Amino acid sequence: MKIIRSREFTAERAWGALDIASMxxxxxxxHWTDxxxxxxxxxGEEVFAVLDGSVDMHYREQGVEKIAALSAGDVFFAGIGCEHVAxxxxxxxILVVEKEGSV
Structure with a gap:
């Protein structure tokens, strides 16, 4: 059993992570980042949920770059082959759920 207070989590470097589960x-x-x-x-597929702060998610559809503004509570789903950057x-x-070993 674990309870994680996500707003209290920080990392020593950008995109530092706390492993919560592997299932x-x-x-x-x-993840914490600035x-x-x-x-x-x-x-594979990725679920990207903003827990605290704001993130501009850049992604490409048919070679065209688009940006989605994400706030706390928003979820971005990257399907197979979705090129993106936060x-x-x-x-x-940010809470990230993805295939083990993914980038």
């Missing part, structure tokens, strides 16, 4: 090849991690990630495509606006805490 049948799927990981759940809490810096953008990098453009990437996951090995740009936090200040510090943010």
């Amino acid at each position: 049948n090849g799927v990981t759940t991690r809490l 810096q953008p990630y990098k453009w990437h495509v996951n090995d 740009h936090p606006r200040g510090a943010a805490r």
